[in-house]
Amino acid sequence: MARWWTWLREDVWEIRFRRYVALALAAVLVGLGAWGGLTATKEDRSCAAGVVRPEGSDECVGVSSTTYAFGRAQFTETVRAINRENHRLAPGSYVTVALLEPFTATDPDNLDDVLHELQGAYLAQYQANHDTTGLKPKIRLVLANPGATGTHWRHTVDQLERMTKSPDRLRAVTGVGLSTDNNKEAVKELTRRGIPVIGSSITADDLANGQDGKDPFPGLARVSPTNTDEARALASFAKVSASNAFLVYDRTGDPYTRTLQQSFEKMLKGARYEAQPFTPPADRSKEGSTANVFAQITNILCNTPKSTDTLLFAGRHTQLRQFINALGARGCVDRRFTVLTGDEGSYLAGDEDLDPTALKDPRLSVRYAALAHPQAWLKDSAKTGGSEADAKVLQRLLDSAEREPAGPIGKVALDDGQLIIGYDAMRLAVRGIRGASPTGKIPALADVGLQWPQVKGAQLRVSGASGWICLDAHGNPYDKAVPIVELTPDSRTRFVRIAWPEGKPPAAECLPPS
Template sequence: MADGVRSPLVRWLREVWEIRLYRYLALLVTAAVLTGLVFAVRAVTDEDRSCAPGVARPVGSDECVGVATGAYDFGHAQLQSAVRAIDRENDRLKAGGYVTVALMLPYTASTPSTLSDIQHEVQGAYLAQWQANHTSNGQAPAIRLVLANPGATSDHWETMVDQLERMAKGADRLRAVAGVGQSTDNNKKAVAELTRRGIPVVGASITADDLANGQNGKDPFPGLARVSPTNTDEARALASFAKVDADRALLVYDKPGDPYTRTLQTSFAALLKGSPYEPQPFTPPADRTQEGTTANTFRQITHLVCDTSAETDTILFAGRHTQLRQFVNALGTRGCQNRKFTVLTGDEGSYLSGDKKLDRTALTHNLSVRYTSLAHPDAWVNAPVTLPGGSAADAKVLTDLLARSAREPVGPIGDIALEDGQLIIGFDAMTLAVHGIREATPDGATVPPLADVGLQWPQVKGSLRVSGASGWICLDVHGNPYDKAVPIVELHADGGSRFVRIAWPEGKPPAKECLPPS
């Protein structure tokens, strides 16, 4: 009886206990699941996106962008030797005795021609660093070189600029940015922001007129210097060499264009005032390294070229190198093979010297392609000793370094190629940056004030000019080179290119004083 009385109570207590136990277990399981979710979210949001010291992948991107402060080659084996040489040189510098220069280029680019240019410009910048640190009689400060990547198309320029500003204010003592890359809208924004923040910039291969100071009397990029002529100066040099006749010439141009192509178009259009032919536009992809469908347009334009009068023999091309290659290939199959044509274009033509997609048989069909190069290894080889504007002796400074670059202590720096001019112009840009830094360094000091470096550019003239391997660098008060030597180069059907002649924006070399007129 007693057991029967207790059984319902016992069962009730047991049920209550089990219900509570299940609830506690459910709460524990829920808490565990939530905790797991929290850690999973943290694992995703706190994912290590670093690539190397100073370089990381922004959220939503697989590109490694930022400023590499170690031996990082951005995944490109062809950069390894030069990057390691830079790292060795940086490692030997004594703390407190150096300043930093960043070489800004699109290191995560993927097109072979662009990567080739990057490799050569890095090699040139390194050789200038080595020369500055080892052959300048101990001048201070020593130079540390780092690689700044805004992305393949400079989409991440803001991330890079923020990092460079921190380096300028901190222990890195960044005092200049060299290189820049192509004259694109993103690079224009990057240069504008760098100079707005007081960081001097030395452009190597930028040539767009609207990525320069002094246009319409304004200086939108305070502290910017350049070693390459503007598109206008290149066009003037090309015109003085080729004796362009507007009645016998046609303009083909990129629409809507970018800073390089737009200003080249404007410069070429000025040469063709009075031409009987309407300029012919083409519209490439936004990323002008891509093929797109532009080849179809060029096939149509070749028909119009053949429709011109028999006297027409010159085509001025305002476009990037991928589209130039497509256009040349199209001209190789044009209907009027019996007529001779010369294509004249800007320095983007240098990319074609090593472009494997170029149909070189086109150059055997009464077609020649000539372009303004930023530099060429043969430009000063046979130049008269008395010719102002540059010299074989100045160019030999670089070639002597190159002869030593295959092994330590200078090298190795990888395979060398000079025809595209990028190694030479990279060397000169870095040399100008070093010049500005050391001229701004007060006596007895080892580090110049950041604000003083960019103030040196207007004085780079006369006896204070930089005698570059590409020619004299005499800057006007806006930081632009005055009457800079412009090599005219012709593509060869057998491969590579051939130096034709030096041309000058002013129609003749500068005076030996190299002082720009007012």
């Protein structure tokens, strides 16, 4: 009996012990699970105030209103200058304008563009806030990043919309940058939500209103000519005709290359030879295998008669550089060729991968339609459409930005035209904001975009550093000055002359015709 009782006590103790171990183990596992869940839910994906890394991405996107420079050291000084200017503004005295650009771009050329447009936008902000006339409201500037390729545009657009209803009082978005499909979607959604957009360097025709009489982007204004206007200006300058020109184009296309191709095709109706396509990588900043294709295209060009001396190129700058290198190594070295292209040509200034022997060939010229150029109004004798005085206003601002209180803003470059065009776009934004509220009060969001059709005439136009900005009823600049620029043998730029979409400068009143 005693032995049985002993066994029973041992069994009971063992059962209790096992239960205790099981319960303890369960508690540990639950605790670990809870801790893991707590860790996951509390994972910090923020980069800075207003800027986060979306799920599945390491990019920091969103809207920054601090000194955060998106991890790009070249932006630091300009961002600090913007932050100082923003902090000078009294609460309730300002509205906000967002500069939408790919601040996390990895391509060095794109980053240079972003830096220069950032500097230009800031200089226009500083000018607006320190104007001796004391006009109001004051302007606060923030940085909006949709990602290196614009992939996260929806996240950033949602954030910008919330800012229109908050104390930020967002009233316009400027910049936008390249004419890409993602940027096109971002502009479409911003304007659908009633947010005015001022495009700085977008030139694609399908990123403009007024095509076929329709306005798919209500509230969009632009300071750069469309690709069609660039092509018309080039044709006027170079006397392009179907009998002497040959088209090379990007087969897959994006909004910029596609509409530039279409614009060139209109000029070449009845051309003797069919156009030659090439297929670049999806990321057009990459090399891919297109260099081989261009080597073959140059062989085809050598088989054309000598009268075919003008080559129209509808493609991005990486492929343009490859094409120029191939032309430099062409078999028919005795042939003269002039390459004409859109504003992507500006990227090639200083491009270390551009074959120096190609541009040193006196029988090969590369010219492009620039958005702006610092020498345009200093050397051109046009009496209307712009002036040296307007260009010098920006130069004085640049001089003041070398030191406090306006600066410093980092290394400045003007030859690519991006700083100039970024400055003019911000000035147009200010014109729309203040035009919507002549009394200086905070304007209603809906009223800002309604100002664009009235930006014309001697009193209401924007006398930009890139030329007069006189908008038509669809928000497009009328007969905007197009500087024709040539790449020099040392891979720099040389201003040639101003060309005009209408073949001549606008009249002094700068009123678009019916």
